Amino acid sequence: MPELPEVETIVRQLCRQIKGKTITSVRLLWPRTVTGCKAEFCRRLRGMTVAGVSRRGKYIGVEGVDGTFFTVHLRMTGKLVGEISSADRKHLRTQFTFSDGTALYFVDARKFGRLRLWTCRGQACPSLGPEPLRPAVVLTSLRRLKTRRPIKSVLLDQTVLAGIGNIYADEALFQAGMHPLTPAASLGEAQQQRLASVIPKVLRQAILRRGTTLRNYRTVADESGENQEHLNVYGRAGESCFQCGASIEKILINGRSSHYCPSCQKKMSDVRR
Ligand SMILES: [Zn+2]
Structure with a gap:
């Protein structure tokens, strides 16, 4: 699944490609792609001139000059x-056509992707936490954690x-030298600071490399992307750690695979705090 760096890459390209253009038609080939009223979605988007494209978490936001706002x-x-x-072609779910004759295609083989109209940009995606691109912001979030x-x-x-998704969570924990099973509330100040500094770094490096392509992610x-050439642990189970040579392990945590180096990433109980 595309995570922050992949979505950011898409947003930057999309902005260059569709900003200032006016949507003349919306073709819904798989109506369930749209969350909420399909007719309203099409009606509001028709005639909309794109003022900008933005990102929030893993959501792409498209805003019209009239304030119309939808997410992908x-x-x-x-x-x-x-x-x-x-x-x-057979996986085309929605087609946007612009007044200059160009188009934007939403292609989705497995049909889990969603388009959604919001009242305005400020009300979109209300449950999302802060953006993890600045150490101070990440540190504030980590300090609040009371969970085991x-x-x-x-x-x-x-x-x-x-x-943050599976790839960058695993990569950040590796860079921080932190075992993925470490209870969140047990992190000391030094560990919190370490993690807060590596998360933005890992994400920003991946943005510069236009994201990680392992299976499906493609730019506009x-x-x-190119970041798959620079992964330390994700997808490398059984291969040698670049740092110490130990074999990278893979475990399931709440049903999600986690890749880590058993030697570079110690559990908090294994290290002196
Ligand atoms: Zn290692």
Whole structure:
């Protein structure tokens, strides 16, 4: 699933591609892609001139000059592309056509992706936590944690921090030298600071590399990202740690796979605080 860096990459490209353009038609080929009233969605978007494209967590937001605002959540296999390949045609769920004759295609093989109209930008996605791109913001969120839940699960919780998914949670915990099962509330001040400094760094590096493509994620230009070349633990179970040579392990935490180095990432009970 695209996480913050992938969605940010898409948003930047999309902004260049559709800002200032006016939507002349919306074709819903799979109506359930739209959450809420389908007719209203199409009616409000028709004639809308795009003022800007933004990101909040893993959501793409498109705002019209009249304040009309809708979000796109790509979930597992969704992608927004300016040109559609013949192979993607059968997975086309929504097509936006602009007054200049160009189009934007929402393609989604597994149909989990969602489009949603909101009253206004300020009211969209109310349950999301803060953006994890600044250490001070992340630190504030980490300091508030009173839960014994594993830190890995907490990082995936979009109400705590918005936009982190499995890849960047695993990579950040590796960079912080922290075991994914560490109880969130047991982190000392030094560990909180360490994690708060690596999370924005890991995300920003991935943005510079236009995200991580492992299976489905594609940019608006239908290209792969480059961050998959730089992963330390995610997807590397059984391979050697670049730092110490130990074999990377994979465990399930609340049903999600977690990749970590058993030597570089110690549980809090294993290290002196
Ligand atoms: Zn290691």
